[in-house]
Amino acid sequence: MTVTTALNVPELLEKACAKTGLADFGDDWFREPLDVLVHSLNTEAALSPLGFELTGHRLTALLCDRLRLRELQRAHPEVLDVEVRVAAEICGLPRTGSTLLHRLLAASPQVTSTLSWEVAYPLPFPGEGPDAAVRKRRARERMRVFSQLSPDFGDLHTVVWDGPEEDVVLLDRTFVSMSFDSFYRVPSYGDWLRSADQRPAYRELREWLQVLRWQDESRSLPWVLKSPHHLTAVDTVLDEFTGCRIVMTHRSPGQAVPSYASMVSAMSAQYSEDVDPVRIGRYWSGRFARTLEGFAAARSARPDRFVDVRFADTVSKPVEVARQVLDALGLRPGPADDAAFEAYLERNRTERHGSHSYAPQDFGLSEEQLRRDFAFYEEVYL
Template sequence: MSDSTLDWQPPPRPEWLARFNAEGQHTDLRSLVPLNADELIDTACRRTGLSDFGDNRWREPFEVLLKALEDEADLHYFGRLMTRNDLLIWLQALLGVQAAFTAHPEIADEVVDRPVIIAGLSRSGTSILFELLSQDSRFGLPRHWEMMFPYPPPERATYDTDPRIEHCQHLITQWNRVAPTYATMHEMDARLPNECIIAQACTFISEYIPFLFQVPSYMAWLGSKADWEYPYQFYKKLLQLWQWRNPRQHWLLKAPSHLNYLPTLFKVFPDAQVLLTHRDPLQAQASVTNLAGTFYWMRSDKPLDVAAFEGLLSPRHMAARLDQVIDWLESGSIPKKQCSNSLYADLVKHPLQALHKVYRQIGLSLDGEAERRMVHYLQNKPQGKFGAHRYGVGESDEVRRKRTLFRRYQAYFEVPDEAVI
């Protein structure tokens, strides 16, 4: 795999979107679709009738992001509209969560009991493991609609009929209308569970945000100045809020990027069971760029600048992050007994055997009904979606050179090589 795998070519724009954006080229977009901090805050307060944001740790990253959006993201007309709507949704979520805890301080007494949290490289099996474990009714999963619109708190009686579901459904399927190729990469539905970083975005400290926009200065701020305890503390509040009137037995949560913040995760969720997924890092890396490029293309005509995102995409930086996990485990910075492992290769070849192993590691039994549901789910997966594991043969000198970066990681977790194609 050479560096050319980091190249990305944008697909053609839908005709309706090309015409819409062309109209915006002769207008003052910054005045027409403002991304001004005070104006956005005033609008969010006016829409909700609320004014208390609570903890103010969101304010600095919010302003860093706005400056980066204006200076670096090169948003087109429709992209600015999408972005403004995202920002207002996040601000309104902050206001709503604070209003709920102010009106009902007892929500803070809700116990988030032994959540199971999946983390690992992107494309390493986090999604399929998440989908399979979700077939077990003992797990509660946050759905996309409640992540987007957490206030008022979801109610058990109306959980499947809440009008926010339809609102969320329109907004997230809009992505497929803006970039039709995205529909082939990821299933979007308001009722499906989604990644923790999407809910954390309303704190404006989230790895979700630099996958939406090309904002290198914001990425640099995340890497050097962000207080990562804040979005994890806020996420715990969201879990308490979601389960308050719609109880869940154990939360099942997932985000690949938890891998980078495991000490913080365990500080906020000390009884968590973390499932680490593992796959040949070179194969996992190869599919990330296409996803990132498509996200950016939804909002901007700016070409994908891979060099600006080296920390997300380069083998050297990826290897450093994986080695860091090993160091945390060996030093006791994270509790080894609460960290379990799932190999992508095992999940592909022998899924039920791999799932029984996962359950043993987290101290639960896989009962017959849950297993039957998992088998049914596997039988009804679209062909090819579950993936295939191809062992590496005849690798190039370049691939072998890059593979040396991951030698420690692959040996430590017994991760087999795959063919890099």
């Protein structure tokens, strides 16, 4: 059963203003992506009643954060002068070892990274102390609810409320984010995203990183960030963050695409009762093929800004790979890094919940078709 009530952008804006008591969203450039997203949600996503309720709440919360960001910047203009140094954005198709590599590198005492609780709640609540106790409590509760809605998700992707998390969750507040077509069937939004100028969104990503650093002076270290979303805007990332390297994780799309289709099927079931694995598999196979074609063009223009890591190496010799990446970033690895890497690997063994199985055929794909469609990529990088 799908809902009969449509999401309405003016209503969402009004709700956010009423909830916060604020009215300044700043530059209204975000209205285009928001309008495209909401139209796609209304016409394509087949939201369930629960999905409609959750989505309306989520979009309102993102708009509230936009209002609160502008208010914080008005009250504390020094935030806009905070230096942000991004050492690396870890990219690659999903399910290519990028999460393991990110969490390993984030353990290094030489870098910092976005954490799950703070990308969910990046701004302090009124009266909240520097320990961020309210936001951490809400993040734990949010993780508990998510686990109830998607009980099998932990077998696909280990998530902890206080561990490193993708910075794309900060980009959600710009409504320019791969998160949306991962959680919902919104193909027209996905088409728009691939052709959009993402520079305003990445300027705001910098502002969110400034806010996190402003709240905690110990975050003055260079950032190591991660999300496959950045493959859709490689040139923009490199232009916006001077000195940033793209750390590209490589794995055969024959394994990566069905694995991600399995994850998307689990995530989207929270929001819709009409989840078609075949449709999901074909959408993401085509989406990733076009994304990797764009990546190849961007890489050929600035090859010195890229670091390559292969999935098999990350799995078989993770500490060695992490040391190599640090070295490529100009951060000399030492005993403290090695100890941190080993400690994380031990913790990771206790956090993992299980494994999952999948096959291309489960998603309307075939091994032969995937080899053919991604031959241009595998012949160069694998």
